[in-house]
Amino acid sequence: MPELAREEQVSVAFVELADTLVQDFDVIAFLHMLADHCVALLDVTAAGVLLATPDGHLVDAAASDERTRLLEMASIEWDEGPCRDCYKSRKPVSDVPFGTDEAMARWPRFAPRALQAGFTSVVAAPLRLHNQVIGALNLFRDRPGALDGPQVRLGQALADTATIGVLQQRAVTEQMTVSAQLQYALDSRVIIEQAKGYLAHRRATGVEEAFHAMRGHARAHQMRLTEVARQVLQGNADPSLLTPPTR
Numbered sequence: 001m002p003e004l005a006r007e008e009q010v011s012v013a014f015v016e017l018a019d020t021l022v023q024d025f026d027v028i029a030f031l032h033m034l035a036d037h038c039v040a041l042l043d044v045t046a047a048g049v050l051l052a053t054p055d056g057h058l059v060d061a062a063a064s065d066e067r068t069r070l071l072e073m074a075s076i077e078w079d080e081g082p083c084r085d086c087y088k089s090r091k092p093v094s095d096v097p098f099g100t101d102e103a104m105a106r107w108p109r110f111a112p113r114a115l116q117a118g119f120t121s122v123v124a125a126p127l128r129l130h131n132q133v134i135g136a137l138n139l140f141r142d143r144p145g146a147l148d149g150p151q152v153r154l155g156q157a158l159a160d161t162a163t164i165g166v167l168q169q170r171a172v173t174e175q176m177t178v179s180a181q182l183q184y185a186l187d188s189r190v191i192i193e194q195a196k197g198y199l200a201h202r203r204a205t206g207v208e209e210a211f212h213a214m215r216g217h218a219r220a221h222q223m224r225l226t227e228v229a230r231q232v233l234q235g236n237a238d239p240s241l242l243t244p245p246t247r
Contacts, residue, residue: 195229
C-alpha cells in the first residue's frame with residue numbers, strides 16, 4: 001500500500017485501540033478489532049488473541065478467522081503453543097517456523113496442526129503493561145520467511161496499546177471488579193460462539209460468514225456485539241440478519 005495510506009491506517013489503528021473510555025465498551029469486539037488491525041497492517045495471514053482468567057487459565061478471546069480460532073482452542077486444550085509460552089514466560093516468542101525440529105519438539109501437537117491449517121510460522125506478543133500480562137497475541141504467516149523487526153515491533157506496540165485500553169477501561173468501571181469484568185468477557189464469548197453456530201444454521205452459511213454478519217450488523221446499528229448475539233439466540237434479532245444471503 002502507498003506509504004501515506006499505510007501511515008494513516010497505522011494512526012487509525014492506534015486511535016481505535018486507545019478509545020476504550022466509552023459506556024458500551026465490548027472487550028471481545030475490541031480484541032477482534034486488534035486482530036483485524038494486525039492482519040491489515042502486518043505481513044501476516046492471521047491473528048489470534050488469548051486472554052487470561054483471574055486464576056491464570058487462558059481462553060480464546062478473538063481471532064481473525066475461523067481456522068485460527070480452532071487452532072487457538074486446540075492450543076488451550078493441549079496446554080501448548082506460542083501464546084501459552086508467551087503468557088507463561090511474559091516474553092515474546094520469536095519467529096518460529098512450524099516445520100523445524102525445534103518447533104516439533106517444542107509443540108508436538110500444535111506445530112503439526114498449524115501446518116495442517118496452512119500456517120508456516122508464528123510470532124507471539126504478550127498483552128502487557130509493565131509487569132502485568134493479561135494474555136497474548138499470536139501472529140501467523142502462511143509463506144516462507146520471517147516477520148521483519150519493524151513489523152514485530154509494530155505488532156508488540158499494537159498489543160501494548162490494546163492492553164492499556166483494556167486496563168484503562170477496567171479501571172474506570174467502578175461497579176465491576178477485575179475478576180467480574182473478565183468473567184463478563186468470557187460469558188460474552190460463549191454467547192457469541194453460540195449465536196455464530198445458530199446463525200450459520202439459520203442462514204445456511206459457514207460460522208465465519210455468520211460472525212461477520214453479526215459484526216456488520218452491530219456496527220451498522222451502533223450496538224454491542226454481545227447484544228446482537230443475545231438477540232439472535234432469543235429469536236428477536238432484526239429479520240434482515242436472520243435472512244439467508246442471496247447467492
